[in-house]
Amino acid sequence: MSARVTDLHVARNVPLPSPARLQAEIPHGEGRENFVANSRATLRSILAGIDPRFLVIVGPCSIHDTEAGIEYAHRLAALAERLRDKLYIVMRVYFEKPRTTVGWKGLIMDPHLDGTDDIPEGLRRARHFLRNVIDVGLPTATELLDPITPQYIADLISWSAIGARTAESQTHRQMASGLSMPVGFKNTTSGDLVAAINAVKAAARPQTFLGVSEEGIASSVSTTGNPDCHIILRGGDHGPNYDETSISSAKAALEKGGVAPSLIVDASHANCGKDCAQMPAVFREIVRQRAAGELAIRGAMLESNLVAGNQAFPRPLDQLVRGQSITDSCIDWETTEALLHEAAGKL
Template identity: 35%
Template sequence: MGIKSNKELPQPTVLKEAFPLSQTEQTIIRTRIQEIKDVFTGKSKKFIVVIGPCSADNEDSVCEYVARLARVNEKVKDKLVLIPRVYTNKPRTNGSGYKGMLHQPDPEKAPDLYEGIIAIRKMHLRTIKESGLPAADEMLYPENRPYLDDLLVYEAVGARSVENQQHRLTASGMDIPVGMKNPTSGDYTVMLNSITAAQHGHRFIYRGYDVTTDGNPYAHAILRGAVNKYGVSVPNYHYEDLMRLLSQYTEKDYQYPAAIIDANHYNSNKQFKEQIRIVSEVLHSRNYNPDLQNLIKGVMIESYLSEGSQPISSNCVYGKSITDPCLGWEDTERLLYEIAERC
């Protein structure tokens, strides 16, 4: 076999005992999950903003970012539900490059998944402890989810994973809202099939067990743009794209039809400043059509302390992305207040 075992990893129960949640933090998480669920069921009219770095690459800068976000949250919490984007796994298009803190707790050192699993749990715990804002992460590896499943209030299944059976079935067993991104091809049918699968119960093999899931009624769409056969970006945040999703949603009996619009990735063609304009257009479309106001529950924004991106080096700028470029803090803060005014 071409596989070499490097190190046996701790069981999730062992890691949770070593780095536990306090009763106060458990209450914060339960309350936040219910608040987010209320948005998806329509009980709450608040607008969700999943926002943060493309990749959570440094505990100190991520926690500082989330602390700033918490201060803004105090001013907008009557209108917005701010969910920090603390993404600890980074999918790579061709398999090379920085794969996130799970793989490399220190981006300048060799991968160490044992230390990585510890590092990502400690970071998520610290963000909750210091800010009171539990976070979102991406389910890149379903088998790793139990290391963080008691900490998260929202999860996303990425464009490259949304057709994968294990991702779909694992999502059906989650008790938090999960966003299913459209695939890189942009095919809505693939995304909607994934939502259907996640909303229904299944029986399958998971981490060595024969398991049965109840289905997740809060599984929903994330529109993140696509690429055509020539590799050209094709956005899907425009009014006609949203109406097409609304039409396809009504063709079947989905629970709580909903969508989050990802303002970066192929919607912006990774031109990070375009996120400001894209969010503005989404808000306009939503306010123009009451049906879209019910469907579009929020936006996803990539943002960090310093704008842009940089290569990994020994003198990296603190709080600047080492993966996709992000909005800086000043633009972020202004944008959040604008969203609160217009949503």
């Protein structure tokens, strides 16, 4: 008898619906398609320094309660309309969460929040939620973690990020080269910026790699390169990088690397020491620099939810506080509204 040499550690292998089938089941529709195309064009213009408005990518650290998420979207859409002359507001709609060790990996991976990992249902919920956010008039932003995911949801996304843990990944750089929206690469968790600069340069080039077709078939994907990639400063193990000295150093490094000095600065993560109480002060400093003439800062990111802080998870679902993060801590809605009004006034 031959020894078994495959799938020794695989418990199950469940086929997914093809991207084309899921898109047909939950179509974007012509109106949403036009909205996404127009919002991407606006983002390109802001990132190129043509549109003078300040980009703010704001919203929950992750979406786990879609009902509370849509309530947040309605509030944010009303605020975005009031401040649209100064700010261009895009909602964070994050469905995939990288984990340092273990933990909840996001709505796509575990939509029922119970460890059953019903990915087909997670993809369906993600598409429905993205459509609902667009319907209230907000562009969407997410982090793309798994290279197969974009085939299922990218048509409903206006901006995406490659996170600090994956900016050095060749797979993610190749994926970004074929994405149809602007993509921000974060500096690594150590704070290293060189990896992100190299990622922007690689993603701008044509690439060929293994992927999945619209029909769900393994395929060879060739891209033309994505010219709309840029850098996100999020701090690192050695401290924050939103101060004037860090901004100046980042601009110099970008120019040396032949990359346009277009920066988005994250007011959360290591830039606030993962303490949401510090986030408003960080955001105010980012806005102050922009208002003082630092035009390389094209925008900022904020983690915000209906309720401040975060809550331990897993726990019984009926014990969850509605509108409070189960991943990183966030500022609450009232603080968010006040900060964005203040920023618009200063800009």
